[in-house]
Amino acid sequence: MNRKWIATLCVFVSVQCLSWLDSGVLGTGYVNTVAADEYEAFTEPYRRINVSSSEMGVITDLKVREGDEVRQGQVLAQLEDSLLRKTLEVSRAAKDAVGGKTAAEAEVVIREQQVQSYRRLSTQGNATPRELERAESDHQQALARLQSVTEELNVRALEYQRVICQLEQRRILSPADGVVVSLAKEAGEFVSPTDPVLLQLVQLDRLKAVFSVPLRRIDRLSEGQTVVVRVGGSRRPVVGTLEHISPVANAESGTIRVRVILDNQKKDLRSGVVCWLDLEASARSLESKRARVGANLLSPAVR
Template sequence: MIGSPAATTRLVRSWHLATCLVLANLQTGVNATELEGYTEPLRTIEVASDESGTVAEVLVKPGDAVEPGQPLIRLDSQVHEAQLAIAKQQMSSSGYLDAAKAELELARERWHRLQSLHTTGHARQSELSRAEKELKVAEANVRTATEDLETRRLEYERIATQLKRRSIHAPVAGVVTELHKEAGEFVAPNRPEVLTLVQLDSLLANFTVMPFQAATLKEGQTITVRFIETRQASQGTVSFVSPVTDAESGSVLVQIRLDNTDRRYRSGQRCRIRLED
């Protein structure tokens, strides 16, 4: 009794693998096996937003090719733009620091003057001590004003970064296959995905092989992949040989990377490889 759809799929693949082996040997009369697989994108990316909010503008549609860094979707940013303007104004306001520096200069001059007078006996020690305390207070005020100005600068940068993140950009070159959000819809923190992007400049051809066949394949090895429907052929490179054998089907997953810079090959195509026993 077959327990699950996944188990059924694995058994079908295993049966198909055995069938390919028998047919290939009958047809060619040599100890070789033709295995059938399929292609898929090098990467399938669910592009997500770091920020929540209402979608203001969708800049792409399914089927569009995009480049790294290209804007895809913009969230409403009116509130953040206003906050940034306020933060910029506050960051530029240095009046408190200027006043604190002026007070420090006066306190320092007074302290130097009293110190000279005290040396010649024309100023009391209490006056000099009070001037020294006033100087320390003035120095502390300058430090406080400087730190406050730095805090305002950091706040401006924080809001600017947050505003920038409200524009969602393509992480890699690829093709948009599906939009999950439209203008006016809300992007929530628990569902941040906005679109699906596939990387097609390279494809992965997936095959299930027997363990003894997997043992003959090494990462980096060159192998010819033939497309069934289009009768095209491409040289690929073995990029992954699973270290695990599927317990139910007894097969091993092998992935072959194909260059597809010119988009000659489609994802989802059936293809074959030929392995000598």
């Protein structure tokens, strides 16, 4: 009888304790510190770029190291280009060779003078129509030769510009502002079409965090909305912008991926730390903003 009574008492106490835990009666030390309307993720670089080379060749100079901050358009590496520089000199010489054009222009002047002379003689009856036609034909041929030489010089100028572009492609430029986080190649190594990556660059002036939000909460969110994100172990509140809501839900978890952007111009937020999307604080912030906008729309007399 005593054993039965003791067992019944134990069950009653267990149920009561569970009830107290759920209601928070036993104190905050036993209650989950994360609110029910918060969703966890990790901060990430806004962009992660594998900088590659469109040309193959040996790296003669690697101008950055891990941790360096770079600007868009900054030279990151240089490929071997001695042969192209010689080709550029040949192209420049060919482009600047105008002797053929000068000779063709002189011939055009002579042929034109001959035509004028035969026309005067023809009006005086001292030249036959056949002689005049031959002079005009020679003039047209001289014009054609001048046109041919001019077109050839234009092609040489384009060839010169092409070599300049090829030389530019031997320089690897930064596609964006960011920080170098890893090097895949060193000076002296060969860059091939099958292995073109030189380094990895991350953009840290903005961070992103991708949260999985339950379907029942998604109606409270919209793209472009200002939200509150708590970052790191100190749960520092940071204002972010909801950049994208996935149009497709995850059927297994019943959630939708939401991407939030955090401004990090001061570089005071670290990438790769835990963060929480606080929907309750975001809703309060949105309501406060709407209230301020509504107050500003009122006239001074109404206020």
